[in-house]
Amino acid sequence: MKMEELYSGKAKSIYKTDNPKQFIAEFRDSLTAFDGKKMSEAAKKGYYNAQISKKIFEMLEEEGIKTHYIDMVSDTEMLVDAVDIVLIEVIPRNIAAGSITRKYPIEEGTVFENPVMVLDFKSDEFGDPMLNEDIAVAMGIASYEEIEQIRSMALKINDILKNYLKEKGFLLPDFKLEFGRKDGEIVVADEISCDTCRFWDISTGESMDKDIFRFDKGDLSKTYEEVAKRIVPEIFE
Numbered sequence: 001m002k003m004e005e006l007y008s009g010k011a012k013s014i015y016k017t018d019n020p021k022q023f024i025a026e027f028r029d030s031l032t033a034f035d036g037k038k039m040s041e042a043a044k045k046g047y048y049n050a051q052i053s054k055k056i057f058e059m060l061e062e063e064g065i066k067t068h069y070i071d072m073v074s075d076t077e078m079l080v081d082a083v084d085i086v087l088i089e090v091i092p093r094n095i096a097a098g099s100i101t102r103k104y105p106i107e108e109g110t111v112f113e114n115p116v117m118v119l120d121f122k123s124d125e126f127g128d129p130m131l132n133e134d135i136a137v138a139m140g141i142a143s144y145e146e147i148e149q150i151r152s153m154a155l156k157i158n159d160i161l162k163n164y165l166k167e168k169g170f171l172l173p174d175f176k177l178e179f180g181r182k183d184g185e186i187v188v189a190d191e192i193s194c195d196t197c198r199f200w201d202i203s204t205g206e207s208m209d210k211d212i213f214r215f216d217k218g219d220l221s222k223t224y225e226e227v228a229k230r231i232v233p234e235i236f237e
């Protein structure tokens with residue numbers, strides 16, 4: 001049963017339930033970019049992202065990766081484990097795009113021979129600065145063992161997701177993962193969706209993700225619908 005709101009983020013709201021070990025994550029139509037400086041709404045965005053995330057979490061679970069996903073309680077609401085979020089955003093990068101091309105002399109489209117793993121401090125207040133292990137441990141946000149585990153899970157997820165998306169006609173330049181602690185165990189949390197991944201059409205190279213909104217490249221709802229048609233065709237039947 002959905003109870004009071006615990007937290008409202010930029011794209012999702014988290015609610016308590018009558019079970020202290022479970023939360024409900026509601027995917028909303030609101031979206032922001034550039035640390036919330038750019039804000040908007042897109043029809044059905046929450047629906048498509050919730051459905052895409054559900055499908056990817058289920059696929060990862062089948063591959064032996066633990067996630068916080070439990071079940072859907074509505075089209076846009078996901079029942080999840082109430083985890084303690086690790087304040088590290090892990091970004092596996094396969095092809096250079098976005099911030100890495102602005103911060104370093106790396107050209108967009110450069111294919112990395114090995115995935116480039118970027119760890120950022122999840123903090124709007126500090127503007128998500130890049131982390132290394134020592135800084136994360138010094139701040140007390142994770143232990144060396146946890147960071148090692150998070151890195152190896154992220155690498156494995158990157159491989160699985162890259163192959164899964166190739167079959168659906170997408171390249172995966174990069175994506176962002178969050179992790180949480182569930183009874184001492186590290187599990188994937190948050191969402192894996194058009195808001196948190198870069199999806200490039202394999203034949204045209206066009207963006208089919210939140211870059212549409214970040215850089216005014218077109219109709220976000222239509223684009224997310226196209227992604228949903230490839231990943232969750234069953235919701236259109």
Ligand code: TMP
Nearest residue numbers: 097098099100174175176195196197198
């Ligand atoms: P970036 O190139 O802007 O650093 O983004 C890298 C990836 O992380 C991209 O797939 C989008 C995702 N991302 C988020 O999910 N949340 C964020 O706040 C940011 C900045 C990026």
